[in-house]
Structure formats: C-alpha cells, structure tokens
Amino acid sequence: MPGDPGSGESPAAARRRLRLALRRARESAGLTQGKVADALDWSVSKVNRIEKGSVSVSTTDLRALLGLYGVVDADRAERLLRDARTSRLRGWWDEPRYREHLTPAMLQLLQLEGEASAIRVFQPTLIPGLLQTREYGEFVLNFWRSELPEADRALRLEARLRRRDQVLDRPDPPEFHLVLDESVLWRTIGGPRVMAGQFAALLRVARRPNVRVRIVPFADAAIMAMLAPFTLLDFGDEENALLYREGLLLDEIVHAAQRIGRHRGYFAHIWDSAHDEATSARLITERTAALTADLPAAQAPSVGG
Known part of the structure; x- marks a missing residue:
C-alpha cells in the first residue's frame, strides 16, 4: 500500500538514516562488505545496495546485520527496525x-x-x-x-x-x-x-x-x-x-x-x-x-x- 509522506516520516529519510547507521556499525565492527557477505551468505552487491540505499532492507535481514555488528542496545535496534519498516513504504x-x-x-x-x-x-x-x-x-x-x-x-x-x-x-x-x-x-x-x-x-x-x-x-x-x-x-x-x-x-x-x-x-x-x-x-x-x-x-x- 503506498505510503503518504505527508502523514509522517518519509520513506526516503528513513532509508537514508538507516543506510548510514548500518555503514557506521559495520565500520565500527571492523568488517568489510566482503566479510559481511561471507558471514551471512549474501552477495557483496546486496550489502553494497543496502548501504547505498538503492534497495530496502527487510527486518529479518536487519536483525541479522545488527547481530553481526554487535548492536545490543535495544532502543537503538528498535529505532533502526522502525526505519526499516518506514523505508519500505511506497511513494x-x-x-x-x-x-x-x-x-x-x-x-x-x-x-x-x-x-x-x-x-x-x-x-x-x-x-x-x-x-x-x-x-x-x-x-x-x-x-x-x-x-x-x-x-x-x-x-x-x-x-x-x-x-x-x-x-x-x-x-x-x-x-x-x-x-x-x-x-x-x-x-x-x-x-x-x-x-x-x-x-x-x-x-x-x-x-x-x-x-x-x-x-x-x-x-x-x-x-x-x-x-x-x-x-x-x-x-x-x-x-x-x-x-x-x-x-x-x-x-x-x-x-x-x-x-x-x-x-x-x-x-x-x-x-x-x-x-x-x-x-x-x-x-x-x-x-x-x-x-x-x-x-x-x-x-x-x-x-x-
């Protein structure tokens, strides 16, 4: 169902915030995109597309990334999950x-x-x-x-x-x-x-x-x-x-x-x-x-x- 950007946070803003947070978390964990892809059995291009914001990330994939990056703060994880859901709304x-x-x-x-x-x-x-x-x-x-x-x-x-x-x-x-x-x-x-x-x-x-x-x-x-x-x-x-x-x-x-x-x-x-x-x-x-x-x-x- 198409989202209405005028009714709240826009999908674009949520996706942008999410991709930056994921890139920073990966770098803080000392991981390359290649290592992330190997650990999760993904392609490197998938990791790259997520960090560029060119594709949405499912909540399942996001939880896998947060676990790999060692993100354990519950409030932070919930904010990112909320962004993931919002980013999947359609304009x-x-x-x-x-x-x-x-x-x-x-x-x-x-x-x-x-x-x-x-x-x-x-x-x-x-x-x-x-x-x-x-x-x-x-x-x-x-x-x-x-x-x-x-x-x-x-x-x-x-x-x-x-x-x-x-x-x-x-x-x-x-x-x-x-x-x-x-x-x-x-x-x-x-x-x-x-x-x-x-x-x-x-x-x-x-x-x-x-x-x-x-x-x-x-x-x-x-x-x-x-x-x-x-x-x-x-x-x-x-x-x-x-x-x-x-x-x-x-x-x-x-x-x-x-x-x-x-x-x-x-x-x-x-x-x-x-x-x-x-x-x-x-x-x-x-x-x-x-x-x-x-x-x-x-x-x-x-x-x-």
Missing part, C-alpha cells in the same frame, strides 16, 4: 504507471530530493525538469515522439509536475541554487509564447527567499561546453550528500565522496563566474519582453506573483 513514484517510465536513478532522486535541505542544479541546455511549465515540458518531451506514444509522454510530464510540487511547494522547501547557461535564454523551445511563459514562471520562482538563479554569460562558455547537467543534493551533513548526473541517454546517482566533492568544486566555480541574481533576473526579464513584443496582449504571460 507515488512507485505506482506501476510511473515506474516503467522512470529510470532507476530518477526513482532514487524522486525518493530523496523531497527531503533535501539544499539542491544545486547546473543546466547548460534547458530549463531543468523541476522548474519546467507544463507547456515547456510537453515540447521537451516531444523530442521522443518517434519512440514514445503520446500517452507515455503525458505520464512522464505528469510525473515531472508532481516532482516539482513535492520539492518546491513542501512546507520546508530546500535552499535551491540554479545555474543556467546564457544560451538557454536564446533556445526558443515551443515558440515565443511557450518560452516567454516558461521564463515568467522561472522569474516567479526566483523571487522565493529560498531560491537563487544565476546566468553564466557567453564569455565563460568553455566550462559549460565540457560539463553535462548535474544536481547536487545535501541533507544537512557532508557524508550524506549525493550527485545526480544526466545525459541524453543515460543518468546515474553517485554516492562516491570524491566525485561529489569534484562536482561541488565545479558548481562553486560556475556559480562565482555567473552574473549575480539581480543581473540574471534582468536578463531573463529582457528576454521575456523580447519574446512577447509581437504577441497579442492576451497571450503575454504575467511575471508577477
């Missing part, structure tokens, strides 16, 4: 109609970004899915029209919009930093009306106190050409961060601290080289005005609100 993204249209990496991202305290997005080509309007998203997804039927594209769009609501409109929204390449302003997807509507929506979001949007000028295009889009998620502590990387045909979730640290450095460099928020907002506003100049007044989007 809306687990519905069959969505699962077949979402990659494993995107499913993990959906589970976790709703709990992130900070999200940093680098996007050199498009408005990121989290901020796309319905019309803009439709045109982006139409790129796949030769491979995906209209009904499938509609489901992906619905998932994209639900994702936005889950992250940006929650009671405690994350700190959200977005860096766009200036070329995004000039890539008119869906025509002037759709693009202007997307920029108007972006400006409204950018006015929120937790959101900061910056544009990297054409003059700093070198690094933009070398990096694929990526998203950094933080959860209040360094070791609990993750990286999501996406390309045209492939995406991945990365937990490796070294790669996450490297992309933190990339983001910091790009952020510092970008226009500040006020200048970026002015550029977006000017581009919106140019796009709407020849539109009938009834079609011009509002940037207020």
